[in-house]
Amino acid sequence: MKQTLQIGRRECLLYNEGEKPKVLLIQTLGAQERGSIDSEVDMISEATGTSFVMAAFAIGDWEVELTPWHDPAVSKRQAVGEHAFDTLDYITDSLIPCLKERFGHLPVVLGGYSLGGLFSRWAASKAECFEAVAAVSPSLWIDAWCGFSDAHAVYARYVYLSLGDREEHSRNKAIAQVGNNIRWEHEHLKQILGSDHTTLEWNTGNHFVDGARRTAKGFAWCISRIQKDIIISNKEK
Numbered sequence: 001m002k003q004t005l006q007i008g009r010r011e012c013l014l015y016n017e018g019e020k021p022k023v024l025l026i027q028t029l030g031a032q033e034r035g036s037i038d039s040e041v042d043m044i045s046e047a048t049g050t051s052f053v054m055a056a057f058a059i060g061d062w063e064v065e066l067t068p069w070h071d072p073a074v075s076k077r078q079a080v081g082e083h084a085f086d087t088l089d090y091i092t093d094s095l096i097p098c099l100k101e102r103f104g105h106l107p108v109v110l111g112g113y114s115l116g117g118l119f120s121r122w123a124a125s126k127a128e129c130f131e132a133v134a135a136v137s138p139s140l141w142i143d144a145w146c147g148f149s150d151a152h153a154v155y156a157r158y159v160y161l162s163l164g165d166r167e168e169h170s171r172n173k174a175i176a177q178v179g180n181n182i183r184w185e186h187e188h189l190k191q192i193l194g195s196d197h198t199t200l201e202w203n204t205g206n207h208f209v210d211g212a213r214r215t216a217k218g219f220a221w222c223i224s225r226i227q228k229d230i231i232i233s234n235k236e237k
Helices: 037-048 062-066 084-103 115-123 145-151 175-193 211-236
Strands: 002-007 010-017 023-029 052-058 108-113 132-136 158-164 198-203
Touching: 002 084, 010 037, 010 084, 023 037, 023 084, 023 115, 023 211, 037 052, 037 211, 052 084, 062 084, 062 115, 084 115, 108 115, 108 211, 115 132, 132 211, 145 175, 158 175, 158 211, 175 198, 198 211
Parallel strands: 023 052, 023 108, 108 132, 132 158, 158 198
Antiparallel strands: 002 010, 010 052
C-alpha cells in the first residue's frame, strides 16, 4: 500500500509492505529518487521477505538540507552546511513520532544515496533513535569527514556502506578522495562497532549507476541484521 501524506511541513511517500511491520525505514527523497522509489521498495521486499514500513520524505534542496557543514567543494552557497540539523530535527521530532503513533515502536533504519548517504551516516553520530543506517554511495569525500568520524561516537548499532568501483576515479580531486575515505571509515567502524555490525559493499560502475538497486541492498542488509537480533532475543526469552 502506497500513500502520499503531509507530515509536518514535508510531503512523505508512505509504503506499508505486509501486515504487522517489523521495521521502519526512512529515506531521503530527492527528485532523482522519485522515479525509482516504487521499484526500490519492491526490491527490498523481495530481498527480505519481511513486513516493513518505508517513509520517504521530500527533500527540496539536496545540498542545503543534507550537507552537515560547509565545504566549497560541495557548493559555494553559504546556506549549504547550515540546515542538516533542521532536517534531522524533522525526522526525530515530527516524522518518527507520527509514524510510531500509527505503527508502534519499531526499530528505525535511516538511509539515503549520495548526499543522502552522507547525511544518514552523519545522523548516526547525532541522534540515538536509529538502529541502523544505510549510507549508500555516501559523499564521504566532504572536507574533514575522517576527523569528524574519529571524534564522534556512533549511536546506531549497524552501519552499511557501499560505493561504486568507478567513483574514486573521478577527475574532481575532492570527489576522488571518496575511495580512501570510505575504506578508512569501514576500518574505523569495525573497530568501534565490531566487524559483524558494519560492511562495505562495492558495486560495479560510477556514482550514477543503479541507485535504486544499491539503496535497496543497503536497506535489506540492515533489515537482515535487525531480524537476526530479534530471533536471538526471542530464543533467549
